[in-house]
Amino acid sequence: MPDKEKEILEEAAAALRETSGLDAIFEKGERLPRVSTGWRPDTVVCISREKKTFRFDTEIKERLTTSALGDLAAKLQGTRGRALLVASYINPVQADKLRTFNIPFFDAAGNAFFNEPGLFVFVSGKRLANDRAARPLRAFRSTGLKVIFALLAVPQLEARTHREIAADSGVSLGTVNWLMQELTRLGYLQEMRTGERKLVNKEDLLRRFVAAYPEQLRPRLLVGRFSSTRQDADWWKRADLTPFDACWGGEIGAALLTKYLKPQMATIYAEGNTSRIQAKFGLRRDPAGEVEILRKFWKLPDAAPLEQVAPALLIYADLVASMDDRNIETAGLVYERYIARLVGEAAA
Structure with a gap:
């Protein structure tokens, strides 16, 4: 688990304990298998109450947008067990929507929702003391998203010349140059021994595109x-x-x-x-x-x-x-x- 996700989980677990009296223990281990098409949990969280333990496949989000919430709800359809969302902050509108989808959650502000036999909790409306909107990375703003969209939509487009990628994306050559460097830095683009470029971690890149698109490009x-x-x-x-x-x-x-x-x-x-x-x-x-x-x-x-x-x-x-x-x-x-x-x- 990346350090940032671990930090979010630890802060949220502390807030859950303070507001609801529940202890959240996360399992440490290898990369987890998929539990539905399009979703691989980040970790497993166990919640204990009255000698009963509830085990949840868990998604961790640093920044939860409305679109990211919809993306998660779509992917959680057909999961084989309980699914849980842990985030830095979940606002009241998002909390109500998660309740509608019956997706349990808790965050670092102390908001939480569980709806299991023997485990019902709903806390909403609490805010982080240092609540602030994180500005998205340059790659996930409007122009960068056009290139990311093309790379995801067309298999092996990343192996073509920057000029061809620019033409397919509808952006300038200069934009493609810096975007490809940024994707390499972020771990989404690798250069193979043959010298060919390869797009990797595509599922995560897709998730970030879907989360950013309605706020950064669509308007x-x-x-x-x-x-x-x-x-x-x-x-x-x-x-x-x-x-x-x-x-x-x-x-x-x-x-x-x-x-x-x-x-x-x-x-x-x-x-x-x-x-x-x-x-x-x-x-x-x-x-x-x-x-x-x-x-x-x-x-x-x-x-x-x-x-x-x-x-x-x-x-x-x-x-x-x-x-x-x-x-x-x-x-x-x-x-x-x-x-x-x-x-x-x-x-x-």
Whole structure:
């Protein structure tokens, strides 16, 4: 376990003991096996109460964003045992959402939730004495995320020239140069004996992309939200986005990939001037509208699993950022069918 994760766990365990009278003991050992597709626990935590011990596969988070919470909820579907979240801080909104998903947690501020027979605790609203928002590393801000997205979406893209990576990512050559250096420093890029570059720790890199995307990049892509003036709820089924160099993301993209979700929000990623799309589909600006248009930022012709559909990684990020229960369940399906193989996951 990395030192930072150990520090978070120790601080949170001390706070749990103070507010709830519970002792949390974490097991030390080798790397743990997967307990579901997309999730390998960081450690195992045991909680004791009245001569009974509760064992939890545990995820440790330094900085919990809404999207990271959605990502975790999607991956915890189908776990073979109890799962637990330990974080530096969990705010009241996040605490309520975790309760909705019935995911137990505790943090370094003393907030906690357990809902097991013989173990019920709920403490929320406590704040850290030195609460402060950590600024994300440069690699996980808007421009760096574009390159990381391309590297994750296209297998072995990291082995190509920096100029080719820049073209596929839609960023400058200089951006790729510093980003590749930063990924090497962070342990996500290795140079092999052959001289070829290899992307490693892809599952963790994916997790960090999904957590950062809705805060650092997505708001910069938003053209606006719209309502349809003349279309029924299924208008998107007859819509052809090909003439506009556009594609479906979010709920519609997921519905097309999984045949599972009934979309309530339409997400369109489009290049260039979007006025033609607005005119074609009768869209008028509406801050609370059910259609959102975002700038398409990538140049990856082979990354999408279906025509007129965004790359699965982006659809997954859209779904978990929404924190909608329907979308979280569908996100798990998208991950299993399309994303697990991108990060080279083994079964266990």
